[in-house]
Amino acid sequence: MKKHQTPQEKFWAGKFGNKYLKRNKKSIYYKSNKKLFDTALRKTKNIKSCIELGAGSGQNLKYLKLKYPKALLSAVEINKSSVNQIKKIIKEKNIYNESILKFDSKHKYDLVLTKGVLIHIQPNKLKNVYNLVFNLSKKYILISEYYNPTPVKLSYRGYKNRLYKRDFAGEMLKKFKKLKLIDYGFVYKNDPKYPLDDASWFLLKK
Numbered sequence: 001m002k003k004h005q006t007p008q009e010k011f012w013a014g015k016f017g018n019k020y021l022k023r024n025k026k027s028i029y030y031k032s033n034k035k036l037f038d039t040a041l042r043k044t045k046n047i048k049s050c051i052e053l054g055a056g057s058g059q060n061l062k063y064l065k066l067k068y069p070k071a072l073l074s075a076v077e078i079n080k081s082s083v084n085q086i087k088k089i090i091k092e093k094n095i096y097n098e099s100i101l102k103f104d105s106k107h108k109y110d111l112v113l114t115k116g117v118l119i120h121i122q123p124n125k126l127k128n129v130y131n132l133v134f135n136l137s138k139k140y141i142l143i144s145e146y147y148n149p150t151p152v153k154l155s156y157r158g159y160k161n162r163l164y165k166r167d168f169a170g171e172m173l174k175k176f177k178k179l180k181l182i183d184y185g186f187v188y189k190n191d192p193k194y195p196l197d198d199a200s201w202f203l204l205k206k
Contacts, residue, residue: 006122008162009078009099032194034063036144036187040201041111043183044140047071049109051136053100053129054078054117058086064113065090071110076103100132101125108138115144116199118168123151126171134176140205141179143169144187147200169202179204 037060041047047068052061055075065073074094077083083097096103100117112133121129133141148165156163173179183203187196 004099006101006125008120008122009101029196030059030063032187032191032196033059035194036196036201037063037067039185040142040144040183040203041067043203044111047110047140049074049138050111050113051075051094051109052113052115053103053133053136054114054120055086055095056082056116058082058089060113060115061086062089074107074109076100100129103132105136107136109136110138111140111142112137113142113144115142116146116197118143118145119164120156120162121164123164123166126168127175130172130175134172134179137206140182140203141172142201142203143172144199144201146198147186169200169204172204178206180206 048070049072050064050068051074053076055061055077058075061073061075064071072094073090073092074096075086076096076098077086078097078099080097083095086095114133118126118129145168146163146165147167149167151164151166154163154165169181169184173181181202182205184201186200187194187198189195189198
């Protein structure tokens with residue numbers, strides 16, 4: 001059995017992560033996801049490779065494969081059942097069943113993606129994840145997470161210490177002076193055409 005550094009890792013690698021996969025195996029928000037990525041990535045060019053950190057059920061990669069059919073897609077996902085599902089969806093070799101806190105690679109990607117992942121990272125580990133995201137990126141970073149101008153901690157489906165909101169992109173821009181903010185936006189759960197969980201997205205570039 002793999003050892004985990006934090007309770008959050010154990011949480012997502014185990015039964016809760018399996019239940020999450022079942023809830024999200026067939027996303028009812030496919031059109032909304034398509035709208036999000038088409039908007040958030042409109043200012044990018046020549047995406048030939050992409051890695052998603054915390055890829056969940058693989059729904060994001062499913063659309064990115066259609067958007068960039070010739071691109072090399074990779075994923076890091078802590079839940080084994082989710083990894084098996086991702087492999088069925090995009091049929092790529094570079095799908096890693098690891099915690100992003102332990103993942104290490106010298107390979108660089110045109111696009112590094114996190115969507116609904118940083119919000120579940122134990123705050124004292126965020127600097128390590130920021131370093132990973134920055135180092136993996138050759139060109140672009142897309143962050144789509146719950147936003148708050150100051151760090152706050154919330155309960156998540158009845159569990160404590162499992163959900164955190166803060167200005168993730170702002171912290172990365174402050175930490176890495178080479179990064180520039182290219183674009184940003186907000187998706188709204190009550191959008192009549194493209195509903196998604198309330199979240200902000202930020203496109204950064206080296």
